[in-house]
Amino acid sequence: MLKVAIIGTGAIAPSHIQGYKEFSESCEIVALCDIYPEKAEKAAREYDLNVNIYDDHQKLLASEDVDLVSVCTPPYTHAEISINSLDAGVHVIVEKPMASSLEECDAMNEAAKKSGKLLSVIAQNRFRTSMMKLKQVLDTELMGPIVHTQVDSFWWRGYSYYDLWWRGTWEKEGGGCTLNHAVHHIDILQWMKGMPSEITAVTSNTAHDNAEVEDISIAIGKYEDGSLAQITSSVVHHGEEQQLIFQGKNARVSAPWKVTASKSKENGFPEGDLELEEKLQKVYGELAEVEYEGHPGQIQDVLLAIQGKKELLVDGQQGRQTLELITAIYQAASLKGTVKLPLTEEGPFYTREGSLKNATYFFEKKNSVSNFSDTTITTGSDKN
Structure with a gap:
């Protein structure tokens, strides 16, 4: 025991x-x-x-x-x-x-x-039926090479969310929505698609002037094969419609699950590839449910x-890769330039001290409470 x-x-x-x-x-x-x-x-x-x-x-x-x-x-x-x-x-x-x-x-x-x-x-999102099944569908490569990935990590948090004593500061929270909310979707991205070779990004704070950190970021990852990943991290999106869409050369698949396949007409315009859609749907439908999510x-x-x-x-190496991708987003946005991956120990954001020195501080933290009476949280898990 x-x-x-x-x-x-x-x-x-x-x-x-x-x-x-x-x-x-x-x-x-x-x-x-x-x-x-x-x-x-x-x-x-x-x-x-x-x-x-x-x-x-x-x-x-x-x-x-x-x-x-x-x-x-x-x-x-x-x-x-x-x-x-x-x-x-x-x-x-x-x-x-x-x-x-x-x-x-x-x-x-x-x-x-x-x-x-x-x-x-x-x-924990790796251990959801929707994600496990999507990963296995991608591994079949039936949709062809992935040319574009869309990551919408949309959350919504009220103004008082950043009043909690450790939230909203670079020193204690380490970042905003990119680090502490989109981390789940960014982990799924690097698990399913791998690490990009470079990152360009912009961050902002649009609705939480009681926090030093960002409440929205938009990043573009470019892979060695030329494919792109578009990553939006947010705590200002009402409805919290979260999704990951993988556009392959032959078809698109996503979580929440949706499949669409196209083939080219003689003039280059699309028509539905129903045969491929049915094949992908069959693969997805036959995959086992996860016992514990x-x-x-x-x-x-x-x-x-x-x-x-x-x-x-x-493991710890997987956790590090996810943080490396997030760190690259912060570095690119804060220093206003494209960042090459992998990051090195000489990089300006490798250490905690370097991150605190170089990060963009949007506002001063205004309020601090030790705890909220209502400690329930939402995880967005029902969106996928």
Whole structure:
């Protein structure tokens, strides 16, 4: 029976708690940790957990015999807590974004390598039926080479969203909607299509003058084969219609699922390729549903990997690649130029200090509250 601790009991922690409860035959939660211990105590009561409560992760690691921790704290703390846990011989699941800088990602991956323990970065949208099936359809290459990818990571957050004490600052949140909302779709992009060779981008803050960070960004990624990816990240879009569209030479497929195929008439104008559409639809329809979606799916993936039954789907290197793509967007937008990938250690945004120095600060953070009375969150998962 694997012993689990959850570090940070804010809005995302329930997703981890409920996920672990799905697999009570192979793991149990034995400890909760939060700098506000009353929040951890409240979570223990709400989820009927018989656990020890800590206000410092170092005390937890020194006192508890745990096999796995979930790091659910603000982004600027991810590297320190993950590295300390790995050094203590504990497997780690860390919430997105992986860290505040590529330098920290590299340190986390090095700690995982030295310890021999697993490091998995939350990318729960990979573990949704719609995404798993779309990935497998793309792998058939029936739609031909991908020539254009459209990523619409549309979210909406009210003005008070950035009043929470750690949000809306480069120092503690590490960025705005590109890092903390579109990270899911950007992860899916690099998982399904790979990393572009260059990025051009623009960021802005149009509706949240209580935050230093962006509330919208638009980026263009160019691949070595000449194909383009168009990435819009936003917390100003009402309706939150999120989608990923892959335009192949022969057909387009997307999440939410839609397939359209065209072939050329003699004069170059299109006509529907119903045969290819039916073939793609048949492939999609015959693919299996995912048994556990979202956080439970990723938690199951980690538990099976710890047991030696499979390889991690999302390890520290995958988490780093997603942050590298996001970092390139920030660098391109802040320094107003096209950025070549991969990024190097000499780059202006490689370190946390470099990011803080070079990032675009839109406004000063005006308000700060320790917590909201309503801690429910929306994940947009029903949009895909």
